[in-house]
Amino acid sequence: MIQIAIVDDHAIVRTGLRQFLGEQVDLRVVGEAANGREALELVRQTPVDVLLMDLSMPGQGGVEALQAIKARFPDLPVLILSGFPASRYAPTLMAQGASGYLNKECDPQEIVDAIRVVALGRRYLSAEVAELMAERALGGGTRLPHEALSERETLVFLRLAQGETVGAIAEALHLSVKTVSTYRSRVLTKLGLEGNSDLTYYAVRNGLID
Structure with a gap:
């Protein structure tokens, strides 16, 4: 069974x-x-x-x-x-x-x-x-920038893209605000973006959020 x-x-x-x-x-x-x-x-x-x-x-x-x-x-x-x-x-x-x-x-x-x-x-x-x-x-297809993010960076990225604040994310993931802010900076750098609104646009454009 x-x-x-x-x-x-x-x-x-x-x-x-x-x-x-x-x-x-x-x-x-x-x-x-x-x-x-x-x-x-x-x-x-x-x-x-x-x-x-x-x-x-x-x-x-x-x-x-x-x-x-x-x-x-x-x-x-x-x-x-x-x-x-x-x-x-x-x-x-x-x-x-x-x-x-x-x-x-x-x-x-x-x-x-x-x-x-x-x-x-x-x-x-x-x-x-x-x-x-x-x-x-096999390395086929075009690799999108977000696919290079680490697992934790991806979690922070998706939450930011959905409008959550750094403080709320820190509480949800049991991390310090400073740590989440560091992940945010890494995500923006890796994706070549400037702010949270850019993250939201990127996520919607690539079908990562609705």
């Missing part, structure tokens, strides 16, 4: 997934969470074989949650189920430890197949994600 935890900020999505997965004889949903912090607490308290997690959530979202969870539970398979296109986040998240990346518009049976694959300690690569990762490995 594969024990699964579902992490999504929409209760109706969690309910639908719980019902569908519960119809599979080898799958059992053992917990739910609405954001990254709840997910981390859940896996601390409950034995979980696979974490099925959304990306866009209030508070601590999936990108930060993946980092925190893999730091504490490196062997726990985390399967990302997102409404964002794979081209936007999949290669980066797979490089950061995600075991698979699925779009919410995929066939429900693919979610089941992916859970069974990652529960065995393997990675699940859809055809689209496999192609994206192959292109990255």
Whole structure:
């Protein structure tokens, strides 16, 4: 029996997934969470074989949650189920430890197949994600400036681009204001930009935020 935890900020999505997965004889949903912090607490308290997690959530979202969870539970398979296109986040998240990346518009049976694959300690690569990762490995395509950012720089960049203040980011990421300001300066330099409004424009233009 594969024990699964579902992490999504929409209760109706969690309910639908719980019902569908519960119809599979080898799958059992053992917990739910609405954001990254709840997910981390859940896996601390409950034995979980696979974490099925959304990306866009209030508070601590999936990108930060993946980092925190893999730091504490490196062997726990985390399967990302997102409404964002794979081209936007999949290669980066797979490089950061995600075991698979699925779009919410995929066939429900693919979610089941992916859970069974990652529960065995393997990675699940859809055809689209496999192609994206192959292109990255071969150096194909044009590499955008933001792809050179570190993981922490990326987190700070995306929060700034969405209008968060340095102080709010420092509190959310448990960093000092000075440290966040340093990351901000690095991001602006690496992207060749001058201010937060430029970061927002860059992120929207490149499909990193809506």
